Amino acid sequence: MTDTKTASKTDVIIIGAGPAGLMLALWLARLGVDARIVDKRTDKVPKVCFWNPDESGLIRRDNRVVNGRAGLSRFHEVVLHQGRAETFFLNAIRDSYGPTDGVGAATEKTATWLPQRRIAVERKVMPTFLSIDEQTAGDADAYPVTVKLRHLSEAEATPTQMLSNVQDGLFRSNLNPPDDSTITPRAAHDGAGPAAAEDEEVVQCKYVVGCDGAHSWTRKALGPEFDMVGEMTDYIWGVLDIIPITDFPDIRNRTMIHSATNGSLMVIPRENRLVRLYIQLTEVSVGSGRVDRSQIKPDMIIKAAKKIMSPYSIDYHYCDCRWTAYQIGQRVGNHFSKLNCVFLAGDAVHTHSPKAGQGMNVSMQDTYNLGWKLGLVCKGILRPSVLSTYELERKAIAKQLIAFDHRFSRLFSGRPAKDILDETGVSMDEFASAFRQSHMFTTAVGIRYQPSVLVAAPTDSSAGEMIGEDDVEAQENVLQSQAHSTSVLSTACIVGMRFPSHQVLRHADARPWQLHHKMPSDGRFRLVVFGGELSSASASPPKLDRVNKLGVWLAGTLLPQLPTMSPMPGTTNLHGGGRPGYGLQAQNPPSIIDILLVYAGASDEGGEVNSFSLLDLHEVYHPFDPKLGHDYDKVFVDRRSHHDGDGKAYENYGIDRTQGALVGVRPDGYVGLVTSLDESGWPEVSKWLEGILEPRANKGE
């Protein structure tokens, strides 16, 4: 235990180890940043499940809608338990520091890549005090935030509900009072009195991120202007995870049942034989805004389900020990950050119903957006002003989510319309139509960030619809990029949106790869050089001049001005699949810019892929390291694969095979710049990166 007189230091403190906090911790672990993540609870906390729609059909009487739009992504939607998601994160954070299976790695060699301290969740640790020194808040060398952390006993860290013998599924439901409130009084009740000084430590840090849920302590500590704005509805829903015993024919499909008078029910098939039921509890009174929680038990929830599903039967033997109930409310905070020193993410800054499966998703996306920015600022690579883009980008998404949820909750919970004249009822046609339209948002593939220092606005056109664009507030404090995009060069790489993935073949071995697999989340920006047609049977020797001229400029002018990435725990530069921690060190640290060349294979070449050798290309496309040799993993060709069909990458990216394009991609995979391959485009690349990155030889290097 640290003495309160002596403050320790760390770059970042993450408060709360749910999916949002763990996503952030994973970024910082990958980037080798010194950080801590604390959670006031012990490990015993029961998990609340969230869900995503799976790939089956949405079915209601006489209507069936296919779930998901074909071709939107190569991945399908799945139902994933929050506990499993958290386990993936915990494992990935651990693996960031090197392999643990002892196979294929020289473990001892990884030691020099490690930061002083590995990030691991510190449980039973609760913040009790937070203050920001506004004088030093902009200073990259300062530690302007002071946090007091209290170390709890096992009893203090165990929720009251867990201590009783009565199973109470309402723990963490929003029908409950904030669970923080149980901690201090009980400690006092134990006779320990106010927290003893030796149970507290003081930490000075650069940044604090509150990922501490709907009852966020961090948010409250920032003052009343951080309160969330919005309302609770009168709709109460119960949730039950069971192995159903039923004759209802569509129990393994995602099914929405609107009964005439008993309320609505949603069936979400889960893994194995489990099914999640969302059941509207019409018999629970919401009276004066306070719900009588004592009414809500599994027996009462299944009874409501039986009424709604009649004349079919439904019962269960196995319950997954997970049931809860909640009151639908939609609220969002006005501020996502204070002085760009303290940030709020996930439920701490926006809450809504879980109906669209966006709770865990949007929370993780918040910190996926914030993590690389914070990490690269801590490493002295990114300009601190870029941190303003977090609120700009994520508040707009939160508002879109609330609007989406508001519309959907009404459709889910409302009484079905009796006929076309029944104006207060919900039209079942409108419901099915809204569901169909929702996929771009629920998959997050459709979200678009507005122009900023990270996203160079197109000069030629707006190039694509921005979803919910009218919700976006003007953010005067966020710098605009000096660079400009030319959106016509790639009709599918849209600035502010996710860079799409298509199959290409690796030049060195003709093996097919999804281009995303070559763009791991390692904190690097990427310049994807769509070099056009480099080789053809009619052109001998192949026309390599254009990409090689660009190579000379990249290697000779651009890269020497930009920072490099070391030190990092795992250097994805060393291995194909992006698995961190392989442990072999390159002699030279990688640049912050990863350059990938994707050329168009001429269609008249038949089976031959390599009509020129990799070494005919400028070295910037196959970086040579004295210890590791050439990098064979940076040049790809768009052509048909022997085993795996044709990715048609140029066609799918909307890029002309003769003209080509340069696409700048942010570390989170969003398109930041689209410009020309030729000299006219080069200054745009420089301007874009200069607005974002600190110059080389800064103090962080």
Add this chain to the structure above:
Amino acid sequence: MTDTKTASKTDVIIIGAGPAGLMLALWLARLGVDARIVDKRTDKVPKVCFWNPDESGLIRRDNRVVNGRAGLSRFHEVVLHQGRAETFFLNAIRDSYGPTDGVGAATEKTATWLPQRRIAVERKVMPTFLSIDEQTAGDADAYPVTVKLRHLSEAEATPTQMLSNVQDGLFRSNLNPPDDSTITPRAAHDGAGPAAAEDEEVVQCKYVVGCDGAHSWTRKALGPEFDMVGEMTDYIWGVLDIIPITDFPDIRNRTMIHSATNGSLMVIPRENRLVRLYIQLTEVSVGSGRVDRSQIKPDMIIKAAKKIMSPYSIDYHYCDCRWTAYQIGQRVGNHFSKLNCVFLAGDAVHTHSPKAGQGMNVSMQDTYNLGWKLGLVCKGILRPSVLSTYELERKAIAKQLIAFDHRFSRLFSGRPAKDILDETGVSMDEFASAFRQSHMFTTAVGIRYQPSVLVAAPTDSSAGEMIGEDDVEAQENVLQSQAHSTSVLSTACIVGMRFPSHQVLRHADARPWQLHHKMPSDGRFRLVVFGGELSSASASPPKLDRVNKLGVWLAGTLLPQLPTMSPMPGTTNLHGGGRPGYGLQAQNPPSIIDILLVYAGASDEGGEVNSFSLLDLHEVYHPFDPKLGHDYDKVFVDRRSHHDGDGKAYENYGIDRTQGALVGVRPDGYVGLVTSLDESGWPEVSKWLEGILEPRANKGE
């Protein structure tokens, strides 16, 4: 330590914990059989790598061959390190007893499924004595094999080569003397004298399987008639795993280089930046059959590589600490079993060069074939006479492997022919052609087991080429099945060959599955009911009579005669993906026969999949359990999927959409019977299973 006077008992002892031994242990763990697996070495043993061809092209000067035949399998070939394969096995064996991540499972409930003892590798344990009581060898209740196991000290269990400071990559190379020989003398040298009685235990068991490698102690213990037969060649090859620093253009392709006079070299790209080089060592003398091992060091091997690859350069900074050398030899044992009590598998009974990447593969296939047979006999489900099929099936494969290897080694190691008149040289055209033809064998997709009690011979035709059929010796002691197949009913399900996998949609939720995913290795036989077209827009109500009539016979007549599967550690009947150990118990144990219905969706139905409800089908196709409800995971339809294309299963299985077929599949996924869906086929199903399985109510139940 067990006293030598008191023998303990176990059903199976596996000697050797390499891939073959671990594959066997995994089967027995999954089936809940009481077994032990011992290995004389500690965990520190360096791993020898084996390889499979990957999906890139085989390249030699002016010639390029695509590696692998498109469409043969939905999987690609990969290069996989033996150490990683062993790690997968160790994890899978552990997971057989229930989940370890604590997520989504009620762990405490799994307890009743566990056998008394979990299988885990016992290291530093060496067999010293083995005898079979021939009187009781056929008695299922007896423990006819006596084994003495000696528990070694850490020093004894560490190979001499590991104790010295000189790195010696020849450990476990076949250029070395047997490494067993170092153990006993050193123990005596330590002053401990002969093994003390308290270091030994005596175990009585039903079966022993020797998976203890080329110098197999088990094989020697069985006597000289078990010696392997065959020869060593004059070819010496070195193996080196490095990150190459080279200007050779095809270093990331699987490349074969025949130099004019300096020998041959093969490039096998591995994971990350690693490359494996197989290098012919022409300067090592083989003189009087003994190789001068002291000549062979990494420097010498890379020097040989430089000569062969000239004028290109090759060097390295990182070596994967794995190098070795071996002399090519091809030998196979005459007997794979003694009295069906003691079995030999893998290198213990066949050795060959690693050139075709078949060393680890064929060894694992041996025990994949033996494991379920042994496990089900121990559980009283399978007739013990079925054990004779192990030698019948696997000896034929071993002989094919030796013949294949003999041909390939000559092609790899021989001097290239100067011209067409150079008869002692190797024709490069012949080499490329042989490589192309080898895929059916190296992928194991093409292997075919001959008729036996497990494989009901077709009466109508031979239905397909049997590879190496003329190598198969008549095995008089193996029973032939009383049942007969009608091969014309399915032109792609060929008896004795692997049941192929194609995509079908699950009736309950229209989700696409590869049919193999519904056929996990859980020890159960499968009856795949290709029920033909059950529904069509023109037939109302749908024509379910045929499959429901079969259902009545299956549920009323066949299944009650056959054994059930419990107890097992994980019951794959409970969950979709075959993941063992979910921990929820069905009230009723599953039958030894798993019934899957695959019907043909009528082509005129448009987007509708389910024109009838699952509950319209006989219950045998959706087994009902009072605790778990209906099983929604047994009925599938052949039709186009919304997201994932059209599996065209009936077309690909070569089954008529009107006629249908019944296909019986062994627990290892091989086709055992093809017969008619109608009454004429039912007696064949009965006869096939009666020849293999003990009747119900046997002592094992």
